[in-house]
Amino acid sequence: MSVTSGASTYMIFRLQIDKELTSLGDIAAAIERTSGDIVGIDVISSSRASTVRDITVNVSDQAHSKLIVESLQKLQGVKVIHVSDRTFLVHLGGKIEITSKIPVKNRDDLSRVYTPGVAQVCTAIAEQPNKAYSLTIKRNTIAVVSDGTAVLGLGDIGPMAAMPVMEGKAMLFKEFAGVDAFPICLDTKDTDEIIRIVKAIAPAFGGINLEDISSPRCFEIEERLKRELDIPVFHDDQHGTAVVILAGLLNALKITGKQMSDIKVVVNGIGAAGIACSKMLLAAGVRNLIGVDREGAIHRNKHYDNPHWTAFAQLTNPNLETGSLPEVIKDADVFIGVSAPNILKVDDVQSMAKDPIVFAMANPIPEIDPELAEPYVRVMATGRSDKPNQINNVLCFPGIFRGALDCRASEINEAMKLAAAQAIASVVTDEELNETYIIPSVFNQKVVEKVREAVIEAAYRTGVARKRLRDSNKE
Ligand SMILES: NC(=O)C1=CN([C@@H]2O[C@H](COP(=O)(O)OP(=O)(O)OC[C@H]3O[C@@H](n4cnc5c(N)ncnc54)[C@H](O)[C@@H]3O)[C@@H](O)[C@H]2O)C=CC1
Numbered sequence: 001m002s003v004t005s006g007a008s009t010y011m012i013f014r015l016q017i018d019k020e021l022t023s024l025g026d027i028a029a030a031i032e033r034t035s036g037d038i039v040g041i042d043v044i045s046s047s048r049a050s051t052v053r054d055i056t057v058n059v060s061d062q063a064h065s066k067l068i069v070e071s072l073q074k075l076q077g078v079k080v081i082h083v084s085d086r087t088f089l090v091h092l093g094g095k096i097e098i099t100s101k102i103p104v105k106n107r108d109d110l111s112r113v114y115t116p117g118v119a120q121v122c123t124a125i126a127e128q129p130n131k132a133y134s135l136t137i138k139r140n141t142i143a144v145v146s147d148g149t150a151v152l153g154l155g156d157i158g159p160m161a162a163m164p165v166m167e168g169k170a171m172l173f174k175e176f177a178g179v180d181a182f183p184i185c186l187d188t189k190d191t192d193e194i195i196r197i198v199k200a201i202a203p204a205f206g207g208i209n210l211e212d213i214s215s216p217r218c219f220e221i222e223e224r225l226k227r228e229l230d231i232p233v234f235h236d237d238q239h240g241t242a243v244v245i246l247a248g249l250l251n252a253l254k255i256t257g258k259q260m261s262d263i264k265v266v267v268n269g270i271g272a273a274g275i276a277c278s279k280m281l282l283a284a285g286v287r288n289l290i291g292v293d294r295e296g297a298i299h300r301n302k303h304y305d306n307p308h309w310t311a312f313a314q315l316t317n318p319n320l321e322t323g324s325l326p327e328v329i330k331d332a333d334v335f336i337g338v339s340a341p342n343i344l345k346v347d348d349v350q351s352m353a354k355d356p357i358v359f360a361m362a363n364p365i366p367e368i369d370p371e372l373a374e375p376y377v378r379v380m381a382t383g384r385s386d387k388p389n390q391i392n393n394v395l396c397f398p399g400i401f402r403g404a405l406d407c408r409a410s411e412i413n414e415a416m417k418l419a420a421a422q423a424i425a426s427v428v429t430d431e432e433l434n435e436t437y438i439i440p441s442v443f444n445q446k447v448v449e450k451v452r453e454a455v456i457e458a459a460y461r462t463g464v465a466r467k468r469l470r471d472s473n474k475e
């Protein structure tokens with residue numbers, strides 16, 4: 001079965017059922033005839049003559065859902081009231097909200113949380129701006145900023161359509177690490193304007209998480225914001241992804257018994273994630289890394305208009321390999337896909353070296369369907385939540401920001417990223433490590449805790465933490 005986007009796997013069919021004419025058994029049989037898999041039945045209301053029930057069914061796609069409706073409509077005494085998609089249902093009205101920490105019940109409360117009392121607090125911050133960390137939401141709040149130009153693997157779908165992803169990121173920040181995050185989608189693709197806007201909103205925030213901004217603009221936006229702001233600025237698709245890939249590879253190599261310095265790594269998709277993950281792997285000791293994009297292997301004998309590719313070519317492909325992915329992947333030990341759906345073929349995987357490691361991380365549809373690749377790979381990972389070995393930046397961004405905020409780091413530097421990668425890898429013990437468990441689940445509570453500790457330690461070691469150690473340990 002092919003991997004679907006996951007957005008319409010479960011449908012809820014609300015049915016009005018005439019008790020005299022049809023039984024639940026008839027309904028189940030009608031759904032099963034279309035190969036629909038019933039996963040839940042709920043009673044919504046019931047009278048002597050009829051019941052209204054929600055039947056939740058695992059369907060393969062929209063066409064399958066339509067087939068089920070047709071099959072149900074053929075039954076006497078069944079009326080399909082409506083069909084809803086569980087994924088859409090959880091998005092109704094958005095996924096997050098702001099709540100206040102203090103009740104405002106009377107004039108006294110009001111005069112303290114708002115005017116006139118609040119004025120004293122404003123004055124205190126005006127006199128000592130650092131007090132914003134203790135007297136406002138700044139110390140625990142970050143902005144998740146996107147322009148909607150590289151949303152997952154969906155491409156440039158615009159700022160409005162990017163909101164569900166940014167709300168999702170904000171939700172995960174809160175759920176996993178207690179960090180308050182605002183989704184902010186900007187209706188501009190202009191690099192200077194994005195930088196100006198982010199700088200202008202920065203006073204309210206303790207950090208900036210850039211998300212789904214296409215390359216190469218994302219590099220300049222991040223570099224300039226890092227230089228010009230005194231709070232951490234972190235492009236998650238670059239660094240969050242790189243951290244988690246390194247964590248996964250550290251553990252996958254333990255299984256195959258290979259060394260970073262000996263392996264051939266092919267990275268497909270030399271955009272935001274591809275460039276950052278390549279740099280991190282080179283820093284971790286990989287020597288033979290080849291980047292492939294739409295035009296084939298990137299090498300230093302070719303001219304590129306993209307200066308980031310020119311720089312990338314200098315650091316990679318030591319044997320000057322040329323050609324398309326099927327040519328370059330021969331004898332590779334590791335494939336890392338951060339590109340587009342279904343571009344890696346079974347033949348390509350079969351041409352890799354012994355015990356291949358495949359991280360097919362394009363979202364929502366990976367570079368190869370894991371079920372096709374699995375017979376030929378030693379370790380398989382994707383970015384998806386519904387498959388084993390989920391290599392997704394959600395393993396990194398909550399913990400890395402938790403640590404950075406708690407020690408009030410001025411930036412998230414290379415040492416902090418490396419520490420985060422090692423911390424994530426270390427959650428899987430040697431006893432637990434196996435082909436289907438190279439990376440901890442995002443629900444493993446040790447992940448955020450270990451990443452936070454490691455990041456704080458690295459921030460103090462490299463001199464970017466601005467809070468006294470004793471205080472940050474208390475939080
Ligand atoms: N699992 C995870 O945690 C993450 C996964 N991703 C996924 O990686 C992909 C890329 O994301 P970004 O780097 O942010 O986007 P990007 O737009 O910066 O880079 C994508 C790169 O892939 C290249 N590409 C597209 N189709 C290709 C093909 N058929 N063959 C070779 N190269 C191709 C593009 O030319 C571009 O250089 C997306 O699908 C995204 O969902 C990105 C970040 C995290």
Ligand SMILES: CC(=O)C(=O)O
Pocket residue numbers: 151152153212236237362363383392393394
């Ligand atoms: C996971 C993520 O950030 C992406 O696919 O863009």
Ligand SMILES: [Mg+2]
Pocket residue numbers: 152211212236237
């Ligand atoms: Mg992203």
